[in-house]
Amino acid sequence: MADIDQHAARPLTAAWAKRAQGWLLPLAVLLIWETVVAQQWVSAHLLPPPSELAHTLLELTRSGALLAHIGVSVARVLAGFAIGAALAVALGAAVGLSPRVEALIDPSFQALRAIPSLAWVPLLLLWLGIDEAPKLTLIAIGAFFPVYLNLVAGIHNVDRKWVEVGRVHGLRTGALIGRVFLPAALPHVLTGLRGGLSLAWMFLVAAELMAATRGLGYLLTDGRETGRADLVLVAIGVLAVLGALSDSLLRLLETRWLAWRDVALTQEAQP
Amino acid sequence: MSAPLLQLDIQAKQFARRLVLDRVSLSLAAGEVVSLVGPSGCGKSTLLRIIAGLDRDYQGQAQILGEPIRLHSRHVGVVFQEPRLLPWLSVADNVGFELGRRGGRHPRVAELLADVGLADWGHAYPKQLSGGMAQRVAIARGLFTRPALLLLDEPFSAVDAFTRMRLQDVLLAAASHSQASVLLVTHDVNEAAYLSDRVLVLGRNPGRIRGEVRVDWPHPRQRGDARLARAEAEILALLDDREDAPQPPPQAAPWPASLARLRLAV
Ligand SMILES: Nc1ncnc2c1ncn2[C@@H]1O[C@H](COP(=O)(O)OP(=O)(O)O)[C@@H](O)[C@H]1O
Numbered sequence A: 001m002a003d004i005d006q007h008a009a010r011p012l013t014a015a016w017a018k019r020a021q022g023w024l025l026p027l028a029v030l031l032i033w034e035t036v037v038a039q040q041w042v043s044a045h046l047l048p049p050p051s052e053l054a055h056t057l058l059e060l061t062r063s064g065a066l067l068a069h070i071g072v073s074v075a076r077v078l079a080g081f082a083i084g085a086a087l088a089v090a091l092g093a094a095v096g097l098s099p100r101v102e103a104l105i106d107p108s109f110q111a112l113r114a115i116p117s118l119a120w121v122p123l124l125l126l127w128l129g130i131d132e133a134p135k136l137t138l139i140a141i142g143a144f145f146p147v148y149l150n151l152v153a154g155i156h157n158v159d160r161k162w163v164e165v166g167r168v169h170g171l172r173t174g175a176l177i178g179r180v181f182l183p184a185a186l187p188h189v190l191t192g193l194r195g196g197l198s199l200a201w202m203f204l205v206a207a208e209l210m211a212a213t214r215g216l217g218y219l220l221t222d223g224r225e226t227g228r229a230d231l232v233l234v235a236i237g238v239l240a241v242l243g244a245l246s247d248s249l250l251r252l253l254e255t256r257w258l259a260w261r262d263v264a265l266t267q268e269a270q271p
Numbered sequence B: 001m002s003a004p005l006l007q008l009d010i011q012a013k014q015f016a017r018r019l020v021l022d023r024v025s026l027s028l029a030a031g032e033v034v035s036l037v038g039p040s041g042c043g044k045s046t047l048l049r050i051i052a053g054l055d056r057d058y059q060g061q062a063q064i065l066g067e068p069i070r071l072h073s074r075h076v077g078v079v080f081q082e083p084r085l086l087p088w089l090s091v092a093d094n095v096g097f098e099l100g101r102r103g104g105r106h107p108r109v110a111e112l113l114a115d116v117g118l119a120d121w122g123h124a125y126p127k128q129l130s131g132g133m134a135q136r137v138a139i140a141r142g143l144f145t146r147p148a149l150l151l152l153d154e155p156f157s158a159v160d161a162f163t164r165m166r167l168q169d170v171l172l173a174a175a176s177h178s179q180a181s182v183l184l185v186t187h188d189v190n191e192a193a194y195l196s197d198r199v200l201v202l203g204r205n206p207g208r209i210r211g212e213v214r215v216d217w218p219h220p221r222q223r224g225d226a227r228l229a230r231a232e233a234e235i236l237a238l239l240d241d242r243e244d245a246p247q248p249p250p251q252a253a254p255w256p257a258s259l260a261r262l263r264l265a266v
């Protein structure tokens, strides 16, 4: 009896121990950081200690400024990502499914992809001014390519044998796309969406650094211009948390939609 | 006399100017189980694909129940060599694939899953099935529309010998329950004799029908039956490729089944 209990208990404690291990390094860093600044080995002006950051975070939260910045940034990411991903799904499906469309537009996209996306910024500012339009465009460009490339690859990889099953059951082009090609390409699409979302956050920061009066990127610029490193660090931390949160949302979708996949390493769904 | 279930008269079938099938004619009556055996590359799969309507680039005539063959004929069900289940659909939705997204709910699905011995597996995903179970599901899917003719291309070649024997019985039972005739491609002489009313032997380069062996006593059959062994020996004699063979193998002597399979594998 005791034997069985031990067996049941061991993996659980092992899992907790493993998780606790992951916290050791960050905690140590925080501790050292705090002491280093308290001993005045490093100027608190350049590297505010964690306690001061916590204070700043509290202040920003209490005044409502942080929430406003977050709201603006999240809205921009969502809108830009939605536009970019929707365009990518439409064009990627057309290119993946039709050799003629592929011959027509894929070479151009491959060429455009070679441009580092941030190089678009001056042009976008020139064309679209400094309000929302260029920011959303930039974020959409960032989100577009991962989704587009993964979807095209996913469709190209669909097994001819499944397509034959569809044809034997009387599926014509439209139904074949909906019932064979898209479900078969779904794992690739989700990989693309996750990549696109993380690039959307990156491009949000780029856009807001350059021309913005609100948003987390603006908080970064503001912190730099007013010489407040604590603002910069808090903004970085918030961006990290938001990025991780949005990615884990997509991961949740992935585990729900792709439960059918027969892969060697399935991530165990942790409650 | 009414039109036969299947009437096939292929003059020629070529792949890039290479003749693959040369004057192949066959007909199937309702209720028959017919096997096609032949060395690999002789055009068996090509023949089935023509009947399934997947390949229309040939010279000749093909009719099912008097209608010209087309893709997705309601008279034909197809089972491929691999199960080809769609991994994102449940077992039930795979069986009812013909009906669309919620095809798995149709009562016929439950009936067929019971026929192939998988009554409790409707909600499973294909990844949870063994190879033999997946092929059972594929048979159920092939029979879903109550086709008059079920086509199978080496359906049991990837499973072990015991599973294969069980699947053969599952196929016979499910097909007769659905009142479907069967045209089966196999390279297993043993399997061909056990399952079929007639066995057609194809030669290679180009593919031609070399002859036909009748196995004309009803099911259920005993696997150790001496008459089966004789039929196998006849099939093997027809299969023997050597044009310049000094003597045809003695047809009277029944070969042990295991030996028969060995010969064909060479
Ligand atoms: N799509 C194709 N294109 C070109 N040649 C093919 C194609 N499919 C089959 N063949 C050729 O036709 C011949 C018969 O093939 P197949 O019908 O698959 O033989 P079997 O099923 O009897 O082994 C083979 O020589 C094969 O190489």
Ligand SMILES: [Mg+2]
Binding pocket: B044, B045, B046, B153
């Ligand atoms: Mg074949």
